[in-house]
Amino acid sequence: MKLTLKIWRQENANTKGKMVTYPIDGVEGDMSFLEMLDVLNEELINKGEEPVEFDHDCREGICGACSLQINGEPHGPDKLVTTCQLHMRSFKDGDTIVIEPFRAKAFPVVKDLIVDRSSFDRIQHAGGYISVNTSGNTIDANSIPINKHDADDAFAAATCIGCGACVAACKNASAMLFTSAKVSQYALLPQGQVEAADRVQEMVRQMDEEGFGNCSNTGACEIECPKGISLENIARMNREYMSANTKG
Numbered sequence: 738m739k740l741t742l743k744i745w746r747q748e749n750a751n752t753k754g755k756m757v758t759y760p761i762d763g764v765e766g767d768m769s770f771l772e773m774l775d776v777l778n779e780e781l782i783n784k785g786e787e788p789v790e791f792d793h794d795c796r797e798g799i800c801g802a803c804s805l806q807i808n809g810e811p812h813g814p815d816k817l818v819t820t821c822q823l824h825m826r827s828f829k830d831g832d833t834i835v836i837e838p839f840r841a842k843a844f845p846v847v848k849d850l851i852v853d854r855s856s857f858d859r860i861q862h863a864g865g866y867i868s869v870n871t872s873g874n875t876i877d878a879n880s881i882p883i884n885k886h887d888a889d890d891a892f893a894a895a896t897c898i899g900c901g902a903c904v905a906a907c908k909n910a911s912a913m914l915f916t917s918a919k920v921s922q923y924a925l926l927p928q929g930q931v932e933a934a935d936r937v938q939e940m941v942r943q944m945d946e947e948g949f950g951n952c953s954n955t956g957a958c959e960i961e962c963p964k965g966i967s968l969e970n971i972a973r974m975n976r977e978y979m980s981a982n983t984k985g
């Protein structure tokens with residue numbers, strides 16, 4: 738396949754970026770999107786030009802490091818896949834592909850297609866944990882019965898990989914889907930009850946402090962989420978938040 742890539746290039750957060758056009762040839766359908774960018778970068782390096790910087794780690798859809806807004810969609814046109822799992826067979830010969838970083842005030846550009854998503858880490862640090870009694874008398878987690886539906890919903894929420902596609906898809910750059918998944922994975926389990934009220938208050942406070950927008954129920958986040966995290970988590974987080982505030 739011959740393609741035309743229009744890629745966002747930006748030196749750092751303090752400089753202006755611009756789209757640069759790169760033609761690319763010999764792209765195979767079974768290449769992943771990131772492998773296609775590897776080929777482009779090899780060509781650029783061979784020509785003595787600066788390679789395009791992009792984020793990745795596992796390349797297996799697990800770590801959440803890869804991002805990329807591809808033709809206006811976070812993680813590209815396929816559903817329930819990350820950019821590293823997107824294959825070039827989803828495009829056709831002669832296509833033009835526009836590649837940009839995830840855009841949000843709380844995700845400043847580091848370079849080219851890499852954004853700083855440490856705001857997500859700070860939301861997690863604000864309350865995404867449980868306290869465990871390590872005195873030697875700890876109850877084995879498996880000995881606490883948990884309703885099957887709650888266990889399934891907690892597990893589904895815990896599959897969030899923190900990629901940030903929900904923020905990039907949202908017109909308000911809201912992080913409600915991410916934060917609610919992290920709140921839900923504990924709120925549904927007995928182990929999460931001790932800090933439940935503080936957790937939701939602190940995580941929502943940090944989310945607002947980082948500059949993410951509010952949720953206006955558009956649902957774009959759920960559609961673009963590579964892990965299928967449900968909007969039900971946002972409703973659960975809102976209930977948890979109201980209940981925590983009522984208790985004071």
Ligand code: SF4
Pocket residue numbers: 896897898899900901902903904914915918958961962963964965966
């Ligand atoms: S909720 Fe989905 S889109 Fe948002 S960070 Fe988690 S996995 Fe990524």
Ligand code: FES
Pocket residue numbers: 792793794795796797798799800801802803819820821822
């Ligand atoms: S590189 Fe790890 S999810 Fe894509």
